[in-house]
Amino acid sequence: MAMTIDDQLREILSSALGGHASMSATELAQTALRVAVLRDDPLAESWLRLELDGVSRSGPKSPEIAQCHSRLAALVGTAEARVQISAVVEALIARRSAPLNGDDSVQGQSIGELESLYLATREIHDDPITPGMTPIDTGLASINRDKTRATTTPLLMQQGLIIQRIRQAAYAYLVRVESEIVRGQLVPDTIAQGRAFVEASLATRAPDALEALASAQDRLAQGDRESLSHAATSCRRAIKALADALYPPSEPIIDDEGITRVMDDEHYRNRLVEYVRSNRGKSTHADLLASNIAVLGTRLKSLDDLASKGVHSEVPTSEADACVTWTYMLAADLLRVDKETSGHETQEATPGGS
Structure with missing residues (x-):
């Protein structure tokens, strides 16, 4: 017998919440998006697509997100939809704002790009000093490494903080959906x-x-x-x-x-x-x-x-x-x-x- 959507959701939630510690932030957000789509939750779908696709400076104008907003307006009315969309956009901006050296700009990359950037920065930060060099060369390399780490350490903290916030938001959504389903609330x-x-x-x-x-x-x-x-x-x-x-x-x-x-x-x-x-x-x-x-x-x-x-x-x-x-x-x-x-x-x- 074919699985119902409710059965699919329970299976996805059980797997994700049981193994979330080993999942990347991208994988967790992708799972949350799948749950939002299966559940016909246009508000959650819109912010999760923004997290996964990145935030364009020209605004969220992708056809998928525009359709989410249109569906939400049909469900709750235009005025209420604007209030709800504004709230999730403000929350998304807050997650992606991590001031660095006085710069309070929003990091608009996709979560996948942010994770790749974090790994690349980590690799530069952890780059070891080549063994077997002369004492003078080793000393110069040590000075250069310290300068590099002085630059990359704040970047790692900024990138890691944003990734963790997005990860927590996706995880919290999955937990909330599971709680609603357990209580018998099968639709958002x-x-x-x-x-x-x-x-x-x-x-x-x-x-x-x-x-x-x-x-x-x-x-x-x-x-x-x-x-x-x-x-x-x-x-x-x-x-x-x-x-x-x-x-x-x-x-x-x-x-x-x-x-x-x-x-x-x-x-x-x-x-x-x-x-x-x-x-x-x-x-x-x-x-x-x-x-x-x-x-x-x-x-x-x-x-x-x-x-x-x-x-x-x-x-x-x-x-x-x-x-x-x-x-x-x-x-x-x-x-x-x-x-x-x-x-x-x-x-x-x-x-x-x-």
Whole structure:
């Protein structure tokens, strides 16, 4: 039987936390990133990618990190996302700030580069005096070595401190995730908050979509082959019901590229893409999604293909779980646009709140 994502997480955490002492900081951060991705934790994923990729002076603009920020905004709202992103960026800057000779600049290298630099500096620092030289040459070599060590010792302390801070941050994240899973919290707070927002919004805007998502969740929990297939098809029903509520079937339209797009009942993916496109300039979140409309179309197709598997073949647990999670994520994205453009106020629920 295929492992569930929960099983995978427990296995990864057990291995990493049991053997962390022998892992490099890079390996520990890579493991933490894998956990964040499996857990759909966009906030942790964003700062761990920065640690592993390095901090660009022009800012964190990689497509992966931009997508993390967009997902976080869909889950918790733009304002709250900015607060959370600001907090993790400030923490990252603090980890990478180690003043040396009055220089308080941030070390922006990737953690792998920092570790390589540390090893190279250590090699220079520990370079021994060549044996067999004359007393005068040995004395001069000793003086030069002392000068070199006077320079490299502070560098080693600075580099080692930064590496240790990053290592501790990755380790602390793994410990926190393990603690949450042991307590039965299988998803991060951001995911729980996002799902609460989606469910509250769908109750008003698209009750049929909410019913389909609830059915998908129930089927996923049952876990047998037939239930997993039904979970996937329920996700497809939820997506279509949301499309019907946000952009009902209509006459064909001509898009920005001059291509005629069918907007009938069957082509609900077209309708959702056009819904986002038509709300550019009216919604911050629509602008975010529309900035890469091709990615949105690909997401819709991939999710639709995954959901459609339930009709034709056996669906593995991991795929059914991913299908439900990404249906929630897609709904959150679209419902944020709806909230900003239609004035549909939905009280933001907090995990565990009433």
